[in-house]
Amino acid sequence: xxxxSNIAAIAILAAITANTVNAVENNAADKVSAPDSNISVTVNxxxxxxxxxxxxxxxxxxxxxxxxxxxxxxxxxDLINLEVIAQEAVKKGLDSxxxxxxxxELARQSALAGAFxxxxxKSHPIAEAAIKQEYDNLKSHLGDKEYKVAHILVDNxxxxxxxxxxxxxxxxxxxxxxxxxxxxxxSKDKGGELGWTVPSNFxxxxxxxxxxxxxxxxxxxxxxxxxxxxxxxxxVRELKAPEFEAVKANLERRLxxxxxxxxxxxxxxxxxxK
Numbered sequence: 581x582x583x584x585s586n587i588a589a590i591a592i593l594a595a596i597t598a599n600t601v602n603a604v605e606n607n608a609a610d611k612v613s614a615p616d617s618n619i620s621v622t623v624n625x626x627x628x629x630x631x632x633x634x635x636x637x638x639x640x641x642x643x644x645x646x647x648x649x650x651x652x653x654x655x656x657x658d659l660i661n662l663e664v665i666a667q668e669a670v671k672k673g674l675d676s677x678x679x680x681x682x683x684x685e686l687a688r689q690s691a692l693a694g695a696f697x698x699x700x701x702k703s704h705p706i707a708e709a710a711i712k713q714e715y716d717n718l719k720s721h722l723g724d725k726e727y728k729v730a731h732i733l734v735d736n737x738x739x740x741x742x743x744x745x746x747x748x749x750x751x752x753x754x755x756x757x758x759x760x761x762x763x764x765x766x767s768k769d770k771g772g773e774l775g776w777t778v779p780s781n782f783x784x785x786x787x788x789x790x791x792x793x794x795x796x797x798x799x800x801x802x803x804x805x806x807x808x809x810x811x812x813x814x815x816v817r818e819l820k821a822p823e824f825e826a827v828k829a830n831l832e833r834r835l836x837x838x839x840x841x842x843x844x845x846x847x848x849x850x851x852x853x854k
Contacts, residue, residue, distance in 0.1 A: 621656060623663040633659060700843055706835045712824065714831050719821050722778050727790055728815040730772035732757060733764040733807050740801035740808035747798050747810070754798065754812050763807060772812070778819065786811065 621628040636655045641647050674680055732754070734740050743761060746752055755771025762768040779787040786809060789802045793813035802809045 628659050697840055700840055701836055704839055706832050711831050715824050724819055725816055726776050726778050726819040728776050729774045730812045732762045732772050732810045735807050737801055737808050740810055743810050
């Protein structure tokens, strides 16, 4: 029942690592000395560059793995295994198979796309003023009040009218009827409770219905694309927006994502696509 976000999140264009290092736990018991930054690994005389090892370690730590001797040993062992397997695949001529050729090309493009995204973000930082403007826009959009709302969702107007009529009877309880009749799996078992929110988080008819209610009042049936709702406004309170510094980093990421997405759209618009 919540509206899709107006901010389109950019898809992750590149995964620098092939997988998460799952071997850490298995190798945790194998204590090793502090890593040698000059280590050189060769597999059948073919070197595995230290930069590749460092890249995998960096990716693993960014995913939450603590940098440790065990992690470094696991990464080294993983890359040795990959090299052994890759060499054997080449011996068998598997690198010439059409599907494999395309997979290799996709991996190359993904790496380049990831490099582009990182370079673009670095060369197009988001200005402090733009972040502050986004913050002010969001505060304005939210308003100065938040509402505690419950609802009962049914498939048709007839059922909604029947529920509305039942709620007029003395002793009827909204939460009990919601548990029995509501089709909304997210709120049904909570007696229709949607918690504290702002009306703009809901689709327009639902949004408008909330604003017309007084505290404790139940709406007439309201139709949205999800079905028919009977809405109860349980409470209203002043909305205290988070301080700018508390949300600054998230807003900056969102604006950066928008900027990157716009850059990609521009590249596509200027490309000769037939």
